Amino acid sequence: MSSHSDTAAQLPADSAQPSPEATEAQNQVVIARQAILDEQRTVFGYELFDRSTAADAHTAASDAALLFNALSYAGSEALVGKKTVFINCTHDSLAGGHLELIHPEKVVLEVPTLGAQATAEQIEQYIPTLQAVRTRGFRLAFSQDVLRRAYSSWVPLASFIKLDMQAFKPELAEPLVKFAQAHSQATLVAEKVETAEQYQRMASLGVKLFQGYWFAQPSLVKAQTIRPSQATIIQLINLVRQQASTGEIEELLKKDPTLSFNLLRFINSSGFGLSCEVTSFRHAVMILGLKKLFRWAALLMTTSRASGSPPAVGQTAVVRGRLMELLAAELLPPEECDNAFVVGVFSLLDAMLGVPLERALETVALPQPVLDALLHNKGVFAPFLELTKACESGDDEAFARTAEALHLSNRQVNWAHLQALAWAESLTADE
Known part of the structure; x- marks a missing residue:
């Protein structure tokens, strides 16, 4: 026969089949990054922005998707290498399970203040969440609004305070920097620096980090994604919930090349923080454990399209x-x-x-x-x-x-x- x-x-x-061009466009994640430089103009880190979604669609889910995409898809070394990553967060996303998947040493979470209308009680109620994230090893960055009296309880939690050069008059730079230095241990970042004069003024006041168009426009990093079908991800989630054996989970990974590809790429990304490369599905499942595997599958579910x-x-x-x-x-x-x-x-x-x-x-x-x-x-x-x-x-x-x-x-x-x-x-x- x-x-x-x-x-x-x-x-x-x-x-x-759709054309290769159509497939590539459909599977693309676009992440913008802007360098944050030290006084020697060496890159200290990058702030990342998701350009795949509408600018105003900034939610806990989009935060999770940005982190997930940045660490999984943009070939992390090409995107951020060994540098620190600054990512904007909503308050909801600070409590999100996706942070359990990330090596905290790599990531600074930029947390917004609550706006001028916030009451003292509302401001205080976020302290436990912020402290919990800090305890896990993440560093927090705030805008200069955190220096207002109402936020005095947040200031000790700041690793970075970003001073927006467009938000205050030049003559206020010195009192603002001195106040921040006196009342916090945070490293100051001058952001939206657009002229040599602004840079020199802030550097002379002892500001250590700088970000803005005068140094670098945000550059786009395009990443190809390959998403498993949602049916397969649901199967994985169900296996994990049933506390299936490593062997059963490995079988499912072997069924779906897109699922196994995503898992190996994610677990070996710089954000995951492993010292050795993982090349087998069984090893990946054992290293992640069921709890993290569930988090990963749930995130993959939220960032995948209806069809793979x-x-x-x-x-x-x-x-x-x-x-x-x-x-x-x-x-x-x-x-x-x-x-x-x-x-x-x-x-x-x-x-x-x-x-x-x-x-x-x-x-x-x-x-x-x-x-x-x-x-x-x-x-x-x-x-x-x-x-x-x-x-x-x-x-x-x-x-x-x-x-x-x-x-x-x-x-x-x-x-x-x-x-x-x-x-x-x-x-x-x-x-």
């Missing part, structure tokens, strides 16, 4: 992954089979993301043998990938050549391919 040449008919026609990438591409990727895993099981040790699965699943990332494969793979930590197979068609997994593609395309010559090179019979390969197709079918039937 030569099933390998029949399966090409089951694969999607190219005409059904075209399902046919994901389906093909899953078949590839399973087929490679089954073929590798005939010849390689068990620990290598997981990597074979990853090679198969991630071999279609370019189609899913609408960007070249090399660019897609820059954003996720993978073992070198996996990268060798995907990018250079070399190493232990390369012949398995070639055989898998031959099964898919119905290329008899390539099929015969690669099967022979691996000492696999037609019957072994065809049987594995049928099993992989059946496995992929059963996954979609579960939803």
